[in-house]
Amino acid sequence: MDVQFYDYYAREKDVQLEDITSSGHNVAVLEWLRDGCQNLVWGTAWEDILFITESYDSVEDDVAQFIVREGDDLGWLGYFIGKSQHLRMLSFASLPEGMGQIDELIRGISCNRSIQRLCIDADLGHAFDRMDIFFRDNSKLTELDFGGFNISHESARSLISHWHWVEVNTNMNIFLLK
DSSP: OOHHHHHHHHHTTTOOGGGSOSSHHHHHHHHHHHHOSOOEETTEEOOSEEEEESSOOGGGTTSEEEEOOTTOOHHHHHHHHHHOSSOOEEEEOOOOTTOSOHHHHHHHHTTOOOOOEEEEOSOOGGGGGGGHHHHHHOTTOOEEEEOSSOOOHHHHHHHHHTHHHHHHOTTOEEEEOO
16 A cells, blocks of 8 residues: 555544635535445435536536645545545546645555446646556456547657557447547
């Protein structure tokens, strides 16, 4: 177990979700990830899909949306995503420019083994390199979608370095959207 991940594990029982997020909505998302139950938020049952975004999209009311703002601890978000056994799809819809803790977020996500579809619509830069463990160890991942952003040279090189994993997973569908 990653030392930093263990630190979150050791503090999980004591953490107050209100202290690590910017809104009551994000608290509900973390509870949903942590507890693995179908929370009802505003009368809508969430599917096993999480969007990480910087603005709320009312079209996506049936999925959980973690809206990243100042005051959100992305390390805890990554930890709860990593522990989730019910999350089927994760989408990076957008991330604010210069947002800290991306590495911690990715480190936590890399521990997840239930995600079947990963959509990346935001440039994760060098943090993408940390997903190597996720790609290697998540045998349930069958779809990888890229789109909606101009991929940097650094991210393209990182993606190419992961092709050896894609060749091993013969059921993989990769979508590059422009």
